[in-house]
Amino acid sequence: MVDSHTHLHLCEPPDDELVAAALAQGVTRMVTIGTDVESSAQALAAAERFPEVYAAVGIHPNNATGFADSDYTELERMAQHPRCVAIGETGLDYYRDHASPADQAVAFRAQLEIARMFGKPVVIHTRDADDDTIRILDQHAAGMKVIIHCFSMGSRIDECLAHERWWISFAGNVTYPKNQDLRDAALRVPAERLLVETDAPYLSPQSQRGKPNSPALVAQTAQALALERRVSYHDFNLEVESAAQAVFGW
Numbered sequence: 747m748v749d750s751h752t753h754l755h756l757c758e759p760p761d762d763e764l765v766a767a768a769l770a771q772g773v774t775r776m777v778t779i780g781t782d783v784e785s786s787a788q789a790l791a792a793a794e795r796f797p798e799v800y801a802a803v804g805i806h807p808n809n810a811t812g813f814a815d816s817d818y819t820e821l822e823r824m825a826q827h828p829r830c831v832a833i834g835e836t837g838l839d840y841y842r843d844h845a846s847p848a849d850q851a852v853a854f855r856a857q858l859e860i861a862r863m864f865g866k867p868v869v870i871h872t873r874d875a876d877d878d879t880i881r882i883l884d885q886h887a888a889g890m891k892v893i894i895h896c897f898s899m900g901s902r903i904d905e906c907l908a909h910e911r912w913w914i915s916f917a918g919n920v921t922y923p924k925n926q927d928l929r930d931a932a933l934r935v936p937a938e939r940l941l942v943e944t945d946a947p948y949l950s951p952q953s954q955r956g957k958p959n960s961p962a963l964v965a966q967t968a969q970a971l972a973l974e975r976r977v978s979y980h981d982f983n984l985e986v987e988s989a990a991q992a993v994f995g996w
């Protein structure tokens with residue numbers, strides 16, 4: 747199994763404990779995601795230390811205030827690291843007001859540019875901003891590999907799937923009883939474009955709700971998705987590993 751989106755730097759246990767616990771649950775690879783320049787450097791350091799860990803470097807939309815030329819230069823430099831498999835997470839978040847929509851859009855377009863420059867996929871965060879997020883992707887990310895992280899646009903799944911190089915990544919919230927729309931959406935995603943993630947330490951799957959999430963728990967979300975899609979865990983595991991390999995290119 748692959749945890750396509752985790753934040754080792756935000757989890758409380760030390761990285762070696764988190765990685766060992768994940769391996770014990772059959773997680774073979776994980777992508778740890780930077781949310782600013784400093785945590786992107788930490789993500790690369792974790793990826794250098796653990797063969798199972800890869801990094802994404804980027805600036806989260808909530809951290810986009812004052813995005814500067816120096817941030818661009820730093821990301822551009824880190825994007826060339828051999829263990830960097832994606833750019834982001836980036837996108838738009840109108841739910842929180844940590845950064846203005848204008849600042850978020852500047853940082854978003856800059857990261858799309860860097861991802862295109864190095865042929866890397868871009869990891870997208872979108873919250874209460876789906877129209878603008880999709881519009882910017884249509885304008886600036888044509889032909890690029892796009893990962894919709896923590897997919898939560900249930901009603902727009904067909905529109906997302908119409909973009910041939912978009913991968914759909916499901917997090918622990920797909921296991922919450924009220925989110926039937928997400929489980930319905932998960933049934934529509936072709937196996938080659940379906941990813942699973944934790945977004946740890948956030949969004950623990952149902953059985954662990956209220957407690958901090960960790961990469962090991964991706965197996966629970968994956969089990970719920972396999973059940974929903976009526977495939978064995980064995981087969982689902984192979985499908986997810988091959989989808990992740992296709993998008994991250996490892």
Ligand SMILES: [Zn+2]
Pocket residue numbers: 751753779835945
């Ligand atoms: Zn995240």
